[in-house]
Amino acid sequence: MTRTDPTDVPRPDARLHFGVFFQGVNHWTIWSDPSSGSQIAPASFLRLARTAERGLFDAFFLGDGLRLRESEGGIHELDVAGRPDSITQLSALAAATERIGLVSTSNTTFNEPGDLARRLAGLDLLSGGRAGWNVVTTHNAWTGENFRRGGFLDHADRYRRAEEFLAVARAVWNGWAEGAVAGSVDARSWSVPDAVGRVRAKGTQFDVDLAPTLPRSAQGHPVIFQAGDSGEGRDFAARHADVVFSAHGTDFDDALAFAEDIRGRLRAAGRPEDALRILPGTEIVIGATEKEAEEKARWVRLEQVTPAVALGIASRLWGFDLSGRDADGPLPAEEPVVARDTGTFGTRWVDDPRAVVAEWRAKAGANGWSLRETVIELGPQRGHVGTPAGLAEKFARFVRHGAVDGFNVSPYLVPDGLDDIVELLVPELQERGVYRSAYSGTTLREHLGLAPVV
């Protein structure tokens, strides 16, 4: 294998950043394997976070969801589900880890900025400046049924609310001037008089007036992550985020196109191109040889997409119940039912089911795939498969060409799913000079090489 010549690339000194995504709700985590641990016990979170820290990862990341997923009028029961409140879980991990960033996915639609900003600031202080916030939005009334306000937000307002929310949160984090806390017990008061500003904000979404309760952390503010892929989402990221997650990290050209798009939006927003890190979500399957890696990846797919899971995914695509069909037979002959989102929540992943079904039929026909094989080949989310050396070469190319700044890894096994990556892949990356050999800072912002908060 020829190594990429580092001098012949746009970013010869680029370093790869890794995050780990403890998904919590998904069918990619193989729960059926005997080595699969609890999805809720503290030991699982601790083991994964400590492994990631041993592997010098930037961040440990938790997802969010404010209602259990349902399909066909019942709670979806095939996949891993049930997870902790992320800030609570991460505050516990702050006590049990030293360096790794702790990123909470927290929703701007069903939280209030004064409260959430305070919770995140507390996590940031308890972790010594390692907190991050993945800003997500919801608009559907179905999620709203768990909250006082119900389904109060129009679709168009969700990013407006997110922007105003973030502005209030930043004002809360900026509320205390440098040196606002008295230096000694003999001072006139605990905080320096008038060094704590009030936050008064009145917009289309909020009318708040509060006294922030916390000074800045070692990194100033929690690091802002964002994951929306729509034009609106990408613009939001370009204007406000420090890190963007994407689903564009498997195919090089696709990843590069996404990165170029984001860089264009950054320029349009008046921010430098290096103000944002791009970390696509991915899965990584490692084998000693290419053949072994492919075999392992095949096993992973079959465990993830059992016949029942394949039928479940197809049911959500087609829009009606396909359970009882033969997953190893051909694709259903019926056309998908469109505009029927009352029976499926939090589980449909495509905008236009008819187009997707047409594509599935064409490819299944051309390749002779069964329904299950089609789901495995064409269903959502793929990852990287290879040997440690091969993957290291590939990732070095991705990062040195500016297609990504790193990856947010979703391990297919919890809690041992990072072991291969840390023990086998990280040393290969280090050998190629594309991965850190030690943490150089203590905060998440420093790990990511982001500019200090002003």
Next chain:
Amino acid sequence: MPRTALRLAVEIDGDGAHPAAWRRAAHSPGELLTPRRSARVAAVAENAGFTLVTLEDSILPPGSGADPVGRIGAVERAAFVAASTSVLGVAPVLATTYAEPFHVSSQLASLDHVSAGRAGWVVGVEEDPAAARAWGRPPVEGADALAREARDGLRVVRDLWDSWEDDAVIRSVATSRYLDRSRLHSIDFTGETYSVKGPSIVPRPPQGRPVVLARHGTVPAELTDVALVGGTTATEAGDAAAAARSDGGPPLAFAEIEVALDTPGGTARERIADLERYAPWTARPDRLRYTGPASGLVSLLAELSGRVDGVRLRPLVLDEDLAVLSRLVLPELFLRRIAARPLPGATLRASLGLTRPLSRFTTDITAAPVREETR
């Protein structure tokens, strides 16, 4: 009849119960908000043998006016403390006056998971109208409305804890099912001001329900586990405890006691006088207050044992009084079997002598209660 040993709780918010306690703290003011300091206080409380720490909170800063004192959210501190300790119970104050009960339920259930069954909840009420402005919500005004929000919030939170039966995670490889949806329940709560569908996003907590503590009279007594009661003498506290426990009240009642102890550095009176130069330590009619030597506190607690099930101590200055409690008070209480230490591996419920409740939605009443999530 042998008396049941007292259970000991201590409030660890800030630097102590006195509003100027930070002036006698063993650290600089900024150190209050560091992980190191949170871990140290927790370690002292755990090693001393307390069963439980409570953590006061509000979205409003403690202190007053233009010179607030910093405070990290109680749930975040409690989770951090839980991960820094192994037998100590942790109970943050949370009010559902403005907070979303769905979030409160998730936070407390998660605290129970991260602590392996050591979570409690001190039910709070946000009475200050400034809290409404900080939340950006319409103010909840008047005793009736405040009581309604506290009551409804408590009902929703408890029902959400029960919304996953203990064995809802079945991991059935044969049927490809991770969950059994028949063991998950919508709570379908409809109150006067809001409704909540459910179920929770968090699997049932290890304790089934974290331990609920509330000041007597603030929420329906039958929904709580521990009443926090006042009284300015041991007799009054005993009477208040008896009243709280009667007529379907909670199984346990703890007396609230403010304590200022003689230390090697000064008598309790001298230490209070020192702090009174800055702010008054106003006596509250609903709390016992003890000032003096450690031996006197041991005598008071001996007098209380048999009358109340436990006490929550509010030390004048944590850095000074916790040390005396650790060295002189708790060892004597344990030696004389006036109080009991929590046992390693026990849940907070077990340490308090409370049973683990089945989910009220449990469909199969022959199902044996289990301690932890099935793997």
